[in-house]
Amino acid sequence: MKTRTPISIYIIVTIGLTIMAFEMFAQDSGYFTSPFFWALLLIATILLLIMNTIGDLVENETFSRLTETEKKAYLEEKSIPFYQKLWNSAVKKQSQTEEKDILIDHGFDGITELDNSLPKWWIGLFYFGIIFCAVYMFAFAFTDYAHPDAEYDKETKFMLASIIEYEKNAPTINLETAKYNADYITEGEQLFKTNCVTCHGDGARGGIGPNLTDTHWINIKEKSLFKNVFWMLENGSPNNPTMRPFIKEGTITGRDAEKIASYIYHINQEKTPVTEAQGGAAPQGEEVKWENNNQ
Ligand code: HEC
Incomplete structure (x- = not known):
């Protein structure tokens, strides 16, 4: 037994x-x-x-x-x-x-083996x-168990919720508080590619929208270039509705705009303009001497 x-x-x-x-x-x-x-x-x-x-x-x-x-x-x-x-x-x-x-005992080859359980x-x-x-x-x-799509959805929801939570507590970035930061340039470039490149062209050389690398500007609302870009992103163009108020309409946040404006400041002030000969759009508006502060 x-x-x-x-x-x-x-x-x-x-x-x-x-x-x-x-x-x-x-x-x-x-x-x-x-x-x-x-x-x-x-x-x-x-x-x-x-x-x-x-x-x-x-x-x-x-x-x-x-x-x-x-x-x-x-x-x-x-x-x-x-x-x-x-x-x-x-x-x-x-x-x-x-x-x-x-x-x-295999017998024929002399090898023996234990039949362990x-x-x-x-x-x-x-x-x-x-x-x-x-x-x-x-x-x-x-079921949804271990399903990559379901897990991805869950993660995304969680991330979005934590971003909203973060935005709620983080100080909002507006025209007054936005500051240029060289660390934002790379991220700003990515955001530019997602939101702006269709109109402003590769590297902001111009297309439907003006060339943002040169010295000529249609809209001059602020004394510094960085703030002027931020202003445009907040309010859009008063003359041309094609340039939308990206922040106000909620497409991008003030934080994103700070990064994009840092990128544009960088290519406009720290790089040479993309001229017509190099495939850039012709200058539009009037020549501006920005107060070369980036605050
Ligand atoms: C649908 C097309 C379109 C998109 C997308 C677009 N823009 Fe524009 N943008 C324009 C046009 C057109 C103008 C010219 C407005 C005017 O004539 O006042 C302009 C003007 C501007 C100006 C002012 C230039 C000047 O000379 O006054 C800035 C800065 C600017 N855009 C930045 C951006 C940024 C940054 C993005 C991405 C977040 C963006 N734009 C997305 C079409 C666009």
Whole structure:
């Protein structure tokens, strides 16, 4: 008669599998606080305890029918704790006589081999792997669990929410507070490519909108070039609705505008203008001598 696996193992496995199932199939990760989750665990544990008691009764009944030597062998086996048996099955080496019993002799090539049975922990992991794989594939196919698109959506929502949160607390950047910063140039260039390049051309050399690298400007609203660009982004062009008030209409934030204006300041003041000969648009408006501060 075989000794039984202790109830604690069943309980641990049941808890593990329940968590796995909830992790994969629950809509949100708040299941730990759901009464349904705990009720399920409680019911499962009660069922296991009932099964264990039935197991005890069956065991007693079978035990009473054993011969004396069988009883002795059984009690001896039972006296070794389960975990120790598990450990032994993983690491214990056979004695010479035990080896003889499981020796396979190929005969023809003289190589001998031990026909060991696989350790229990290994078999356990193997079956767990198979079950997990099946459940995982099912969850992957029919639920949002581990689904890249769903995870991406979730991450995006989270990021957008934290950006909104940040914007709420961060001081808003407006015409007064905006400041040139050389560190913004690269990011400003990216923002320019996304929002402005269609009209102002590659590197702001001009197109539908004027060349922003030269000394001529149609709209002169501020004394400094940096602030003038910011002004245009906030208010748009008073003469031409094609140049929209990007900040006011909510396409970009004041923070973005600060970066874009830094980029334009950089290409206008720290680089040479893109002339007509180089493919730039002809100067428009009047020549401006900016107060060369970038504040
Ligand atoms: C749909 C086309 C269009 C887009 C997109 C656009 N602009 Fe303009 N922009 C114009 C036009 C047209 C003008 C000329 C307005 C005028 O005649 O007053 C202009 C003027 C400007 C001026 C003033 C130039 C001057 O000489 O007075 C600045 C600065 C400027 N734009 C920056 C930007 C920036 C930065 C972006 C991106 C956030 C952008 N624009 C996006 C069309 C556009």
